[in-house]
Amino acid sequence: MIAVEHLTKRYGTQVAVSDVSFRCPPGTVTGFLGPNGAGKSTTLRALCGLARPTSGTATVGGRPYRDLPNAGRHVGVLLDAGAQHAGRTGRETLALSAMVLGVTSSRVDEVLHQVGLAGKPAGKWVGKYSLGMRQRLGLATALLGDPEVLVLDEPANGLDPEGIFWMRGLLREFADRGGTVLLSSHLLREVEAVADQLVVIAGGRVVAQGSTEELLAGTGVLVRARDTAALAAALAAAGIGVTGAPAGALVADASAEAVGIAAAAAGVALLELRPAGGDRLEELFRSLTSTSDSGPAAPQIQETRV
């Protein structure tokens, strides 16, 4: 169980994180979303005792991270896959952490196998690793102490599609066994696929949070007709708002049923009627972050999708 309460972090006059509160219950995956500079990493660092909050608290299982007797046995942390000594082998990196955690070297072999680095890759210098391999090694370090909580900053970064699919399964399984997962990401699709609940942060503030289903439910349906003008008139007549109009289609702010009935009543033939598509979360994300005062947020999100 992770509880962040009224967390605020200032650097001089600059406010990095302002009054952020959320909870991650056991058995769930929480997606922590936000554009670059929104305060995600600062929040995670404060949670893991690496940065002192200006005010507010962050606890794991009711205790501040710094008070955990053997922190790595409770919380597996991966904040930056690049933060590993280039002159050590993968196995040695894990062996050092294993000594601190007090776990056996057979556990090192286990996690190496689990993240797909067993055998040759384990003996290579970390400096020779690809970013994806470093992510796997970082994840292995996080899993090493068999923790009940995982805190991961951008863990999918650098993984190939197969790796992302694999990690999604790993996190899902971890949560289904009663674990708590908090992961930040720019890979919106990835978060949508695995997260039970979402916390969206922009400009240092939480701008939306709730279950993934709940947050995505309000994003409307995409509807396309042979006669777009007639469809627009029919929706307007039924009092249904139109939030967006991608090429030749409309995004209606209502259920598919209401839109279908309105179209039928007006005698408009529909070509397509479906939830607003795979970009639902991105739509949500952009609508939330573009209204905040975080300036260049929206373009940055787009960059990360390329």
Place this chain on the structure above:
Amino acid sequence: MSTQTTPTPTAVPSASRAPVPGPTLLRLTQVELRKSADTRAGFWLLLVVALTSPAVAVLQMLFAEEEDKTFSMFLANTQLPVALLLPVLGILLVTSEWSQRTAITTFALVPDRSRVLGAKVLAATVLGVLGVLATVLAAALGSLLTPVLTSDGTDWTVSGAQVGQVVVVQVLGILIGVAFGMLLLSSPLAIVLYFVAPTVVTIVSNLVEALTWMRDWLDLTTTTAPMYLGELDGQGWLQVATSVGLWGVLPMVAGWLRIERSEIA
């Protein structure tokens, strides 16, 4: 890379397990010692430290005058390369955590930063003693081979004071390196300043007559010089203490406080 991604079952994460005590200071010291040797750079540095002493002993055996081929003189001279390199080892013990950014993992696993820093100080002390051990072996090698390979005799007498003071000076040296590392958190900056700053003090205090007290009380090279032969006496200890206060204690306290308070990113 190929991804052999069988979904191995994760061990059950359960909150109901018995609490596992944190690592002891001894364990953390072992970890720090291992860290100093398990990287490519660390391994080579240790090897160089270990090999320079016998090299010095061999040169001394072949080229020195007979009266200098005593165990005591071998021991004194083999200290020099070790005294030069151990502080660098001490610096890297701290700064590599920042240059390689492993501090994130280190302090995520052990959030009590003072324990990690304490372990680094203990590990450095062990390395200092091991460094002296290497010089003792090298000095013994020199003394042993002198009558065999040269026409000179040798003398095995050595005073307890010399051995003791050599240990103290080497341990102080590596701890001063640790202190510079803690204060600056950057390998190149700490190494350069470690060698440049005291030299500047030496030069200045030698140039300006009114500042000779600086040389006598603050210049480490001057204050510790008698220690290599075990000849430090009453006031000498005070002079060593003041110079170590300036170059060791001050930066370590400042650096320690800074690391305690800073954000690790």
